[in-house]
Each structure stands twice: as structure tokens, then as C-alpha cells.
Amino acid sequence: MTGLIRFNGVPAVRWGGRGFDRAFDSLASELFVERTAGELRADVRETPNAYIVQFDVPGVAKEDIAVDVDEKSVRVEATFKRETGEGENVVLTERVAGAVSRAFKLPQAVDADQASAKHEHGVLTLTLPKKNATAQKRLTIN
Numbered sequence: 110m111t112g113l114i115r116f117n118g119v120p121a122v123r124w125g126g127r128g129f130d131r132a133f134d135s136l137a138s139e140l141f142v143e144r145t146a147g148e149l150r151a152d153v154r155e156t157p158n159a160y161i162v163q164f165d166v167p168g169v170a171k172e173d174i175a176v177d178v179d180e181k182s183v184r185v186e187a188t189f190k191r192e193t194g195e196g197e198n199v200v201l202t203e204r205v206a207g208a209v210s211r212a213f214k215l216p217q218a219v220d221a222d223q224a225s226a227k228h229e230h231g232v233l234t235l236t237l238p239k240k241n242a243t244a245q246k247r248l249t250i251n
Contacts, residue, residue, distance in 0.1 A: 149187060149211040160215060160237040167231035168204070174233060178221045183235060186210040 154161045166174060166187045173188040191206040193199060219237040227234045 149185060149209050151211055151213075153213065159239055160217075160219065160235075162213065162235040162237065164211065164233040164235075165231065166228070166233050169231075171228040174228065176226050176233075176235065178219065178224045178235075178237060180218045180221065180240070181215050182212060183215065183219075183237060184210060184212040185233065185235075187233075 150165045152163045154163075162183060164185055164187070169187045169189055173190065175186045177184045186208060187210075188208045189205050191202070191204065215237070218240040220240050221237075223238045225236045227236075
């Protein structure tokens with residue numbers, strides 16, 4: 110197996126010389142970079158009567174969450190806020206800030222009028238009842 114190179118994701122660091130400087134610069138940029146909100150993480154479960162969708166929204170007030178549901182899709186937008194007091198300087202920030210959204214197409218139509226949302230312990234739970242499939246109707250020919 111000539112030419113095969115194994116890479117385990119950790120660069121070799123030489124103690125002394127430019128190798129150490131690059132490693133330190135990389136670590137410093139990771140520690141002191143301002144992070145923006147990424148994608149909302151979600152779980153989608155299905156029961157015979159509904160879809161249950163849960164989103165992780167830690168530290169987000171329910172007033173900063175918008176949920177849009179139509180017949181075959183759901184969209185959630187959340188705004189993560191960062192607060193600093195007067196006279197404070199940010200030394201390190203790892204918590205995210207900004208608005209993020211996530212949308213799903215559902216395999217079956219849902220009843221948006223009966224849908225509900227609950228926000229508890231940093232988790233947004235949507236219960237989206239399925240619409241009853243319309244019964245087949247035989248037409249009378251005139």
C-alpha cells in the first residue's frame with residue numbers, strides 16, 4: 110500500500126520553531142473568535158396521529174422564537190442574544206448570537222389550526238396533528 114497517508118486530524122506540533130507558533134495561533138483564533146448562530150438542531154418523531162418536532166433553543170426566550178406552520182411544512186426562527194453590561198469588555202465568547210432558522214417539509218398534511226407549541230427547559234416542542242386523509246368518494250355519472 111504505497112502512497113497511503115493516514116490522517117487523524119491532529120497536526121504534528123514541533124516544540125520550538127514555526128510549528129509551535131502555528132499551533133498557538135490556531136488555538137488563539139478558536140478561543141477568541143466571535144461565534145454566530147448556526148443551524149437549529151431538531152428531532153422529528155411520528156405517531157399515528159401527529160408529528161412531534163423538538164428544537165434545541167437554550168437561552169432563547171419564547172418571545173424570540175417564531176413558528177410558521179402550513180399544510181405540509183414547518184419553519185422555526187430563533188434569535189440568540191448576547192448581553193453585556195455597561196463598562197464590560199468581552200474577553201472570551203463561545204456562546205452563539207444571531208438569528209437562525211430551520212424548515213421541514215412534512216410527508217403528510219397537518220392541521221395548522223390544531224398545532225401547538227411548548228417551550229420548556231431550552232427545548233421547543235411542536236405537536237402537529239395530521240389531517241385525516243379524505244375519504245375516497247365515488248361520483249355519480251349524470
